[in-house]
Amino acid sequence: MFERIDYYAGDPILGLMDKFAADTNPDKVNLGVGVYYDEDGKLPVLECVKTAEQRIADPISPRPYLPMAGLPGHRKGCQELLFGKDAQILQDDLVATIATIGGSGALKVGAEFIHEWFPKSKCYVSDPTWGNHIAIFEGSDVEVGKYPYYDKATSSIKFDEMIAFFETLNKDDVILLHPCCHNPTGMDLTREQWDTVLNVIQARELIPFMDIAYQGFGEDMESDAYAIRKAVDMGLPLFVSNSFSKNLSLYGERVGGLSVVCPTVDETERVFGQLNSTVRRIYSSPPSHGGRVVDIVMNDEALHEQWVGEVYAMRDRIKSMRSKLKSVLEEKISDRNFDYLTEQNGMFSFTGLTPEQVEQLQSKFGIYMVSNSRMCVAGLNSSNIDYVANAMVDVLKD
Numbered sequence: 591m592f593e594r595i596d597y598y599a600g601d602p603i604l605g606l607m608d609k610f611a612a613d614t615n616p617d618k619v620n621l622g623v624g625v626y627y628d629e630d631g632k633l634p635v636l637e638c639v640k641t642a643e644q645r646i647a648d649p650i651s652p653r654p655y656l657p658m659a660g661l662p663g664h665r666k667g668c669q670e671l672l673f674g675k676d677a678q679i680l681q682d683d684l685v686a687t688i689a690t691i692g693g694s695g696a697l698k699v700g701a702e703f704i705h706e707w708f709p710k711s712k713c714y715v716s717d718p719t720w721g722n723h724i725a726i727f728e729g730s731d732v733e734v735g736k737y738p739y740y741d742k743a744t745s746s747i748k749f750d751e752m753i754a755f756f757e758t759l760n761k762d763d764v765i766l767l768h769p770c771c772h773n774p775t776g777m778d779l780t781r782e783q784w785d786t787v788l789n790v791i792q793a794r795e796l797i798p799f800m801d802i803a804y805q806g807f808g809e810d811m812e813s814d815a816y817a818i819r820k821a822v823d824m825g826l827p828l829f830v831s832n833s834f835s836k837n838l839s840l841y842g843e844r845v846g847g848l849s850v851v852c853p854t855v856d857e858t859e860r861v862f863g864q865l866n867s868t869v870r871r872i873y874s875s876p877p878s879h880g881g882r883v884v885d886i887v888m889n890d891e892a893l894h895e896q897w898v899g900e901v902y903a904m905r906d907r908i909k910s911m912r913s914k915l916k917s918v919l920e921e922k923i924s925d926r927n928f929d930y931l932t933e934q935n936g937m938f939s940f941t942g943l944t945p946e947q948v949e950q951l952q953s954k955f956g957i958y959m960v961s962n963s964r965m966c967v968a969g970l971n972s973s974n975i976d977y978v979a980n981a982m983v984d985v986l987k988d
């Protein structure tokens with residue numbers, strides 16, 4: 591009956607988690623999946639989340655179905671984080687926002703919506719991008735193309751090529767963008783470059799789809815949303831998928847959001863209705879526990895302030911690991927440029943190691959990076975950074 595079903599080769603990112611768990615090397619280091627680990631190598635529970643959990647636990651309450659769009663407080667939290675508390679588009683009800691099953695769920699609902707209502711649109715992703723971007727859109731029968739983005743040879747962005755490519759695209763083609771903390775390269779556009787990108791998108795009447803999964807890990811909550819808010823200022827139609835997995839450290843609670851900025855209230859209503867309809871036919875409604883944590887943290891002023899401070903502490907620890915690794919490597923290998931480690935933003939660094947060198951790190955040292963040479967810098971800490979640096983020197987010198 592099922593003998594013709596293909597074997598699943600496994601996910602290049604999530605598959606690393608199983609391999610890492612099974613690795614008996616006492617010195618093993620997980621620099622694979624995009625998860626923030628603290629200085630003790632532990633996945634943190636944020637203080638603001640602990641408070642929210644206590645409020646949810648006492649008194650314990652029933653767990654009814656949530657609305658298809660999720661809790662209003664979860665949706666409001668997404669909108670204010672992305673667009674700003676006092677954004678005019680929020681006062682004018684021009685944003686259709688649903689709570690989703692993580693950022694992945696947001697991307698899936700967005701992809702289904704585009705397939706249904708923009709059937710001729712292709713979706714263009716950066717080269718390289720987060721691998722699941724391609725799988726999610728193709729899984730919704732949206733044709734996916736790639737735009738030039740990263741130049742491995744110079745560890746820089748192929749900006750002119752990217753713009754020239756955008757200028758060849760058709761009206762309503764979708765451009766999937768990373769507003770900050772690009773995955774997997776860590777290389778972000780400058781504000782001037784974003785302005786140029788958005789001008790081309792406006793001139794070509796393309797549809798920007800911004801996937802922000804690491805807001806707060808780049809510069810700060812507002813700066814990381816620069817591209818989003820600039821697109822709004824320009825009056826562009828805009829899709830935004832966001833994730834609370836990393837910046838609330840709620841990975842397994844599957845909390846995120848999908849927002850669509852519309853030109854009129856009537857269009858917002860139409861879009862909101864179809865987003866609900868799309869949710870209903872995929873997973874019906876989002877999980878309540880994570881939604882309640884988001885609602886409480888985002889809408890309680892004191893908890894929100896505490897949360898921002900906790901995100902910046904995570905950001906700063908990652909930045910300190912970047913500069914520490916850079917200086918250790920520079921000491922040991924004088925003829926190789928490691929500037930990329932501190933030029934790149936967010937959790938990831940594209941190390942430029944060859945697949946063979948990545949494999950050697952894993953087999954010889956129990957150090958896990960994604961095969962495309964992406965390293966999750968958040969897996970580094972003071973007790974493993976020298977070990978990782980020495981191992982990188984070893985494989986780089988072979």
Ligand SMILES: Cc1[nH+]cc(COP(=O)(O)O)c(/C=N/[C@@H](CC(=O)O)C(=O)O)c1O
Binds near residue numbers: 841
């Ligand atoms: C850019 C981006 N967008 C969306 C997601 C999905 O987030 P979630 O809210 O958990 O559904 C991830 C997850 N990235 C990390 C984990 C993964 O691959 O699923 C990663 O790149 O390691 C992203 O890196």
